[in-house]
Amino acid sequence: MTRNLIHGAALTLLLSACGSVDPQLVTRPADAPPFEADRTELVAAGEVLWKDANLGTSGLACEGCHVNGAQFKSTFKEAYPHKVAMAKSMADLESIDASQMVQFCMIVPMKAEPLPWSSRELAALTAYVEDVEQKSFQSK
Numbered sequence: 001m002t003r004n005l006i007h008g009a010a011l012t013l014l015l016s017a018c019g020s021v022d023p024q025l026v027t028r029p030a031d032a033p034p035f036e037a038d039r040t041e042l043v044a045a046g047e048v049l050w051k052d053a054n055l056g057t058s059g060l061a062c063e064g065c066h067v068n069g070a071q072f073k074s075t076f077k078e079a080y081p082h083k084v085a086m087a088k089s090m091a092d093l094e095s096i097d098a099s100q101m102v103q104f105c106m107i108v109p110m111k112a113e114p115l116p117w118s119s120r121e122l123a124a125l126t127a128y129v130e131d132v133e134q135k136s137f138q139s140k
Helices: 002-018 039-050 085-091 098-107 120-138
Strands: none
16 A cells, blocks of 8 residues: 555656646547557557556556556546546546557656557557456456
């Protein structure tokens, strides 16, 4: 529990220092189709990336902030797209889909460039969020 509170406080500080995010960075361009592959393979690759603290430059892995749903709010139980307070306050986006949320997290807490829109990495993390993390949270 203490670790989750420390991570939560660190995330809050990081987000407040970041300011705002250009919504174009987290909005898929019309000419960038998603990477397509076997969904099971994407989910497996997404799990590896979810745990990779080297994915960004902050030293955080996705799972570091989202331990047992610790940073997910009740909106995470809603199917994507849905409203996410952080995306609204920092990028003025009324709603966000799973791939946009991955991109948003790459930019803000992970302090990295967004993943290429047609990349295997983005497709894998999106599949893992939708098929594993979100479903796990919905069952709680």
